[in-house]
Amino acid sequence: MRSFRTWSGYHTTIPARWATPGSEAEIAALLREADRAGRRVKVIGSGHSWSDIALPDDVCVDLRRMRRILAIDAAARTLRVQAGIRLEEITEALDRVGMALPILGSIAKQTIAGAIATGTHGSSLRHGNLASLVVGLRLVTPRGEIAELGPEHPWLPAARVSLGALGIVTEVTLSTTPAFRLEETLETRPVERVAHELRAIAQSAEYVKVWWLPTQRDALIFRYARTPRRAVRRPIARFVDEKIVNQTLFELALRAAGRYPSLTKHVNSIVMGAYFRGGSRVDRSDRCFNLAMPPIHRETELALELDDAGGLLSEVDEAIREDALVVNFPCEVRFVAGDDAWMSPAYGRDTCQIGFYQAESPHLARYFACVEEIGARYDARPHWGKEFSMPGERVRAAYPMAPAFLALRRELDPRGTVQNRFLDRVLGPIDRAHAMAAE
Numbered sequence: 001m002r003s004f005r006t007w008s009g010y011h012t013t014i015p016a017r018w019a020t021p022g023s024e025a026e027i028a029a030l031l032r033e034a035d036r037a038g039r040r041v042k043v044i045g046s047g048h049s050w051s052d053i054a055l056p057d058d059v060c061v062d063l064r065r066m067r068r069i070l071a072i073d074a075a076a077r078t079l080r081v082q083a084g085i086r087l088e089e090i091t092e093a094l095d096r097v098g099m100a101l102p103i104l105g106s107i108a109k110q111t112i113a114g115a116i117a118t119g120t121h122g123s124s125l126r127h128g129n130l131a132s133l134v135v136g137l138r139l140v141t142p143r144g145e146i147a148e149l150g151p152e153h154p155w156l157p158a159a160r161v162s163l164g165a166l167g168i169v170t171e172v173t174l175s176t177t178p179a180f181r182l183e184e185t186l187e188t189r190p191v192e193r194v195a196h197e198l199r200a201i202a203q204s205a206e207y208v209k210v211w212w213l214p215t216q217r218d219a220l221i222f223r224y225a226r227t228p229r230r231a232v233r234r235p236i237a238r239f240v241d242e243k244i245v246n247q248t249l250f251e252l253a254l255r256a257a258g259r260y261p262s263l264t265k266h267v268n269s270i271v272m273g274a275y276f277r278g279g280s281r282v283d284r285s286d287r288c289f290n291l292a293m294p295p296i297h298r299e300t301e302l303a304l305e306l307d308d309a310g311g312l313l314s315e316v317d318e319a320i321r322e323d324a325l326v327v328n329f330p331c332e333v334r335f336v337a338g339d340d341a342w343m344s345p346a347y348g349r350d351t352c353q354i355g356f357y358q359a360e361s362p363h364l365a366r367y368f369a370c371v372e373e374i375g376a377r378y379d380a381r382p383h384w385g386k387e388f389s390m391p392g393e394r395v396r397a398a399y400p401m402a403p404a405f406l407a408l409r410r411e412l413d414p415r416g417t418v419q420n421r422f423l424d425r426v427l428g429p430i431d432r433a434h435a436m437a438a439e
Contacts, residue, residue: 001014002014005047006054006055007050008050008297008299009296010387011052011055013056013057015057015060016058017058017060019041019059019061019062020063020064020065021061021063022065023066024171027140028144030059031141031142031167035144035415038415040056040059040417040418041059041061041168042055042057042058042060042061042418043061043063043083043168044060045114048107048109048110049114050298050300050385050386051386051387053118053164053385053420054422055420055421056420057420061168062084063082063084063113064084065084066084066170067081067084067085067111068082069089070082070171072093074097074098074099077178078173079099079176080171080172080174081172081174083111083112083169084111084113085111085112086109086110086111087111087112088109090112090174091108091286098179099177099179100178100180100284101130101174101176102127102133103128103129103130104122104130104285104289104290105290106290106332107290109293113169116131116162116172117169118161118163118383119161119344119345121334121346122207122336123207123208123334124206124336125202125203125208125337125350128338128339129161129346131161132337132339133174133175134172135174135175136150136172137159137169139166139168139169140168142167142413146170157340157341157401158343158404158405160341161342161344163384163423165405165409165418165423168418180285181228181231181285182227183224183227183229183281184222184224184282185225186220186221186222188218189218190219191212192217194212194221195310196310197310198309198313199306202306202335202352204223205223205224206224206226207223207225208221208335211330211332212331214317215327224288227282229282231282231284295359297329297358297360298357298387299387300355300382300383300386300387300388301354301386302353302381303336303352303381304354304375304379304381305378306349306350306352308378309352312374312378313333316331316370316374319370323370325367326361326362327358327367328358329359330357331355331357332357333354334353334354334355335352336352337350337351343384343401343405345381345384347399355383355386372389376394392425392426392427409430414430415432
């Protein structure tokens with residue numbers, strides 16, 4: 001039987017059936033059949049999640065045959081695409097017509113439907129996450145009905161970050177912007193200062209992020225400003241960064257440190273030398289947003305009030321030093337403007353999202369548990385696409401619109417046709433037998 005595994009390899013499963021529909025009608029028929037037969041259906045996207053949010057436990061749907069650009073409206077500055085298209089394909093298509101997305105995350109391998117469903121984000125207090133760009137979408141409900149959700153549709157705030165719990169998204173319409181270039185500048189600053197000055201740092205440019213390698217005393221601040229200067233293509237430098245530094249040297253160093261933790265300080269020195277260096281560059285916006293693919297590792301991430309983030313960062317720093325935790329991967333601090341998507345980690349508040357990353361090591365479980373324990377004191381919300389063990393009732397309590405989302409979920413999927421073990425755990429299970437008895 002064919003298996004499915006997430007990018008990190010941490011989650012794997014063997015679906016009972018694989019389906020690769022090529023049209024909305026095929027998806028609707030598949031869902032109607034599954035709903036009648038009591039089967040569960042899950043779309044896998046690109047698998048670039050660290051959580052098991054898209055892990056199928058019965059029927060696996062792959063939308064690789066539904067990845068076309070459907071319409072680009074330059075006047076309205078909108079783009080309509082099929083749900084299976086990847087972000088990197090979107091950015092290239094937009095650039096060819098002088099357009100761009102105003103925000104992107106660090107990686108562009110994800111499908112658009114998966115990226116918005118998990119609240120994937122970039123780093124800017126002037127822009128929301130990717131889901132905030134959604135001005136419309138088409139959804140096939142678990143009973144096989146097709147719904148067109150325009151800007152005023154009452155379901156759209158729920159469907160923007162749907163967690164895959166409301167049906168299968170087939171098309172997405174996004175707002176775009178004229179293409180632009182960015183100048184990247186870097187600054188090192190002691191992590192203690194960064195923690196105390198986080199709001200000012202976040203507001204110091206349109207796009208800002210911070211990297212910090214725990215156990216090191218300096219953090220690296222990335223700032224990006226729009227510029228009329230010409231982009232400087234560096235294909236050789238990017239090849240060296242991605243193929244030699246990331247996928248060879250860094251990967252080998254992490255493997256050695258995983259086996260011999262005492263080597264971690266040397267690995268950290270390599271990372272500091274490779275990434276924590278000064279300088280500047282000018283490039284196309286998406287190339288500044290996106291990084292070369294990193295070595296395989298695991299991630300957990302917390303979203304919290306911007307003004308609380310410095311305190312959490314200081315506590316994590318202190319805990320790492322007190323418990324002598326060996327951490328071999330950078331921590332990433334990013335910022336997201338508040339939005340109105342019901343299950344968005346940035347719902348209702350400007351947010352700081354702090355990602356804690358680690359390659360396999362004996363201290364990984366302790367490190368992630370420490371981060372979650374501290375995050376609980378700050379009412380942090382987990383990133384849906386990253387690892388977390390927070391109990392479902394606590395997760396739901398962190399979202400003011402969770403009751404409305406759960407009610408819509410019950411309305412659209414009374415038999416649990418598009419649910420999986422992740423959604424059972426986080427949102428609560430759906431009682432199929434009870435739903436059928438009530439019909």
